[in-house]
Amino acid sequence: MTWAITARSTLQDGLYRLFKRYGIFRNVQTWGMVTNKQGQIRLRPGIKHNSNSRFYSPQKLIDPTGRRLILVVSDCVSDIWRNGKAFSLLESWGKQNIVAIVQILPERLWLRTALSLGAMVQLDCLQPKVPNRNLFVREVWLGSDNNLQTGIKIPIFSLEPELIETWSEMVVGKGTIGAGGFVFSSSLIQEQKQIVKNTETEKLTSQERVYHFEMSSSEIAKKLAKLLSAAPVINLPIVRLIQKNFLSESQQVHVAEVFLGNILKPQSLITPDTNSDEVQYQFIDEEIRDILLKDSPRKNSQEIITVISQDFANRLGKSLQEFLALLKKPDELEKLKTEKNVADLDIKYFATVTTKVLKRLGGAYARFAEEIEKSQDEIPGNTATSKDVNLDNLESFEFTAKVATIVKLKTILLVEDEQNVIQEVSENLSSQYGITVRGTDSINEVIELAELGEIDLILINHLLPNSRYQNRQVDGLEIVSILKGNSKISPSLPIVGFSLDNVADEFIENGADSFYSKRELLDSKDYQKFVDYLQEIFNRALENTSSKLGKNYGIAIGINQYNHLPSLRYAVRDAEVIKNYLEQRNFSKVDLLVDETSVKVKEFLADKFEQPFLSTEDNLWFFFSGHRCNCSSLLYGQISYYSRTVESDRLSNRLEGKFRFRPRTLSF
Template identity: 30%
Template sequence: MIARLLDKLQQAGLILSDEDLASFTEAESLLSAEDIADAIWLALQMGTDESPVVDDDSDGSGQDEDTSTVIIEDVETKLPPLPPPPSVPAYLPQSSPSTADMTEEDITEEEPESGLPIQVQAAPALQDKLSIARSLRPLKRKVRSQTRQVLDEAATVNRIAEEEIWLPVLKGASERWLNLEFVIEASEFSFIWDATLMEFRQILERQGAFRNVRTWWLEGTEQGKLNLVSQKSQPPEFTSRPRSPRELIDPTGRRLVLLVSDCRSSAWKSGDIHNLLKLWSTHGATAIVQLLPERLWSQSELDVGVSVQVSALTPGAPGHKLKINQRLGWRELESSDTLTVPIVTLTAKSLKQWALVVAAVGRQRTPARWFDLNWVQDEERDRAEFVVDPQSPEARIELFEATASPIAQQLATMMAAVPVSLSVVNLIQKLLLPEAKPIHLAEVYDSKLLEPVKNLTPQPPSFPPAREENSKPLSLQERGLERGFPDIVNSKVNPRKSPREPIEYDFAPGVRELLIQRTPIDETTTVLDTLSEAIAKSLNLPPIKSFTALLSPKSDWSQETQAAILPFAQIATQVLHSLGGEFASLAELVEQDAQRRTDWIKPVSEPSLPDLKTLEFETARLVKTSDVDSYFPPLQVEQFSIATITLESEPETREHDLQPFEFTVATLTRQENQWVVQRQQGSNNQFIEVLGENLILEMVAIPDGTFLMGSPQQELKSSNNERPQHEVVVSSFFMGKYPITQAQWRFVASLPKVNRILNPNPSHFKGDNRPVERVSWYNAVEFCQRLSQYTHRSYRLPTEAEWEYACRAGTTTPFHFGETITTELANYHATEIYGNGVKGEDRRETTPVDHFGIANAFGLCDMHGNVWEWCLDHWHGSYEGAPNDGSAWLTDDESVRRVRRGGSWLNVPRNCRCASRHLIFPGNDNNHIGFRVVCEIPRIRQ
């Protein structure tokens, strides 16, 4: 087989024959048959234990014809299975004795851990590891060793030639320049950064820039002191005694200290960490690795220092020799009273700038903080923080939205739909929000949205062994577990932990429900579906694509499976109640089914009835007294008392309540190859709804009538969903002159809740007289319900037929002002023209509702563009089977998409036509969707 292999290689031109080798002048550089044989032998030695060498004994004699011949067969080799990916349990593990302390019975009868059965591999915490590794290249310089020597061949040869002295000349061996001390400050949310710091440490260890990398943990004690603990292995073993900070000092200056911290602990407020940094930076290069992005530094103790830019003239310059490239003011301090320390973040750009300064390459600068230690440690310094401690759910969310990044806000809304645990967050990050990083998770955990709660699973009381008076304080690992922190690798609880139960996090009361109400339903259901699929997969259940299948009370899951699903069901039912409608019905079914197995369901409070009043009245009945009674039998009277409810009737709007108003109607006409806006005065009636001081709602009277709904086939850029055209009879009603403004929304949002909580300031484009946007269909309905309750009138969204009838105002053209549209009359995306119209100003934002000063023939403004307007109707792909009485066209499925009308500032002209209609999910709340209201009672009297 070797011969056949060589023939194939020769035919391919990869090796030469013996004759060719003899005549080729560069034969040494080519592969010979012997080289190929050696390579094959080496490959066999590096393969599996089952050698692919087979002896050829084809003649059956038992003797090899040529023992030097190696026969290679095609062997199917399989790589060994990969180890399972690291995973994080959905809930923190319960305290348990170590394996060494367990008996054989304990090990065999160990109870399974509680929590969601999800094992999720965390996404890479450092997304750009290669760039981060490259940014540290300036630190890979070599220096002469002071302890190891090697032969200097050139110097030795020169000595022999010049001095005839046959003695070797030695020189210091070349070795890496720096040792690295990687110090991590323990904090309340250290578990969030475990994966990030582990990956960063691996980069530092594998970079080849450091002689040695040691990891330390800096922990605070109950007495307010700082302990420095060595971490010699992974997972950390905090069994050694605290070490002296001076152990990190190198007299030669060839040691680099990196302190990882978010700079917000009490040790920073007291100045203790500043003393450590001063000690280390006096003897060598020292820097702070800030875990938070620069936009959040003002919320940390870095704000006590002065932001400066520093450079270095010599490699590895200590802090007091860094050159500050700006003036700090008139006051000059001794270097012993100041601290200058560079600040870097875990980004390639920041690390590269800092590495260039440490290596003193060129005239580079890096950000730093300059501290006045006398001021930092001054006991009279005001260390009181302006702490905002909101209590209500609305205030908590408002504070979070004002300070958190958009990704953190999106992550919080997704977490509201599922149990709060690290593994679930990893699942969300992996499948739904890959751009989320640990900093965004830290923003959520460190916000007022979450609160630490005790484990829901009852645990038997446990008591720690009595501690001796002089025993050493609890280590960082013990303190972390006392606060509910998971172990970095195996999430097993240290047997020396505090008797306090592990702490989990959950949303503060009312926050989860409010977040769910503010989130589009389709986004919430997507999160539930994704988690349900992961749970089903982890439990080896049949494929499940919807959370309704996992929670269905008709499912035939085993008791063990139902118990595993229970933590998810607890949160899911809360979410479904917040969504309302068919989701709330499903939640009730799930709760009724679970009530037969557990008692965790919290009863849903019944809506309270109005106060009952007693009504007394008399009744009469005819009684037959004899066969010869008269035609008028006597009456028998009985008295009854019953309970009644007093209902307030809706106020009527009389004709004299209506007020006439005048407006300007604009019409586009074509004259001499150009469009001309013709204006004329119109008039109609309206009534004024007073909402508050200097705040009114103008409701225009829309008369009853008949119109042709939809667009004809020949209408430019029309759609089939606008057909067939059909005649609709519309009864009279009142419609808002303008879309609901932000001032009107804010007033109604402050009224008592009916079904949903309303954000008083949802709009992206701010302005009291601008239309409110970022309003979902559900929130628009809640607005109408609150307004109805406040005014005792019946307000609602317009039906699709009412909206088009009111928009056309008796016209049949694509727009109520004519055959085309112009930015002098409406706000839309004007980069595209309609028909033979013209381009105009593309404003890219909403305009005030009275910006153009024109209306249609009914007196309604902004019917084309500015913001889309919600309608009551469910979406249908055409008008086949549509009602012809102006009523809403509804189905039994409340989760279907709704209709929006009118176009917006973001849309091209064809979307702003009278007949244009679009579908959208009712939970969507984009910054181009608003609404206007209709009052159906009272009607105009003829």
């Protein structure tokens, strides 16, 4: 288990510092346990791997005087434990020394490790400081009691105060109840050869694996496994990402439950030198993923795809939309992956799992999945499509409409006068789909929330007897007209009529985007159909918005040198950084001017705008770094601030967080 390697190293280092600090022992050493090519256990000094380290025989740790304590920090899940070699080594150490296992997993997971090969017992001794071979079995808690007194007796504890205290009291002869541990058969190695052989021939079905996992795992671990079923990539960083965003109450022990649950396997060999964050996992059988995915909330599946895609997009220096678009252009994505050294992105596998998850969501998600699938089928020997892969040939943000479906509907404003309806809709959408529903019948509150841009979609009832606007009563149809006529509210905000009455045509005539029968929802309770419908309306609004986006251009000016002002150090650098940043964001063109005179800048701008090149949908990003000046006087022509698009806002937010300056969006 690679996830435990980091924990083991950290724990071992902590114990080392603890023993050194308190001076309990005259000499404190740390050793790593590894295997050579012949499968023999060898020791090397220290915790971390050093290419110059010498390897030693395990017998080096034996102290004939019996004055040595050997603590083995492990999760007991690797091959040397399962084939019995590690237990045989501990037996040889325990003939003359005190030996114990510090188990980094909690006790409820011990029987999922190689410890299950032995009997769980209570150990004790008749005198203090005796080696393990002189311990005796006081009580058998679990397992066979045959030949226990002659077996390999090993105290085992996790770092819980009461367990440590019980064990230490037994060691010094002051305890009255002994200490917990396991006893293993002396003929364990021979037995394990047969067990391993039998295991290879006896294969559980996927259904059986999932059943055994769910029967023996905590609720949080089961939730984590279902979340991972939607992940196109499974490694420890991705697991932590999912924990942070979707299961914050989960802890390392729940990760251990999943990884020890016999449903996942590493894609490569794991050694003590392996960086645990770099190990990739997959389900033992893809059918296991399918089974778990069926029980996983659809909303989580879509969000996980988005979060993981965003993570890879950041590492590749791309936006989320660009990354998703590149999934349909795998040759270009493979090239970018190599350039950015993103080794854990298996493009083919990522695309396969992503399409599986998106198809399950249906609708526009499924259509986008089919596009990805088709592009993957065209990879082998297909040079005809490679010329279309170059992003320079794409219009800025042209792919946004294609992938807008990946944005999840999160907040709905329900304009309704019946509190029981608000409560029912809110509870169902929140608990099942993670959608926040805010309810009100106040037109003023509706306008305020819509102007703030805090709402993804508005549902409006027809009859609202308590709703008043400008000293008169208004119904849902009038509210639609009021909202659509408000210039401060985004025209792309979708509005859906929601009424017991059959007034769909009336809502559409007043400007609503669609209509959904409240009677049908309350009678059928089919909230899945309801959410799918609203998501489609939301997707359509995003697609309509993104299709109106024009091209993006940039001008970056940086001036360090001045005739009558002190020189600057970073202005030119900042301008160069912004130029590179915008070019990476697929801007159609970015001009750079550095250390130019004001005359040169004016001449450039005059020449630039002599023939207008911006359409009404295009955006110009202007950046100036230097001593404060009236930028309007630098520019040729009248300048007015432009109402930023959604994408421009996002880019603005990124830049404000990353650099010292604030970008401005201007139109001419």
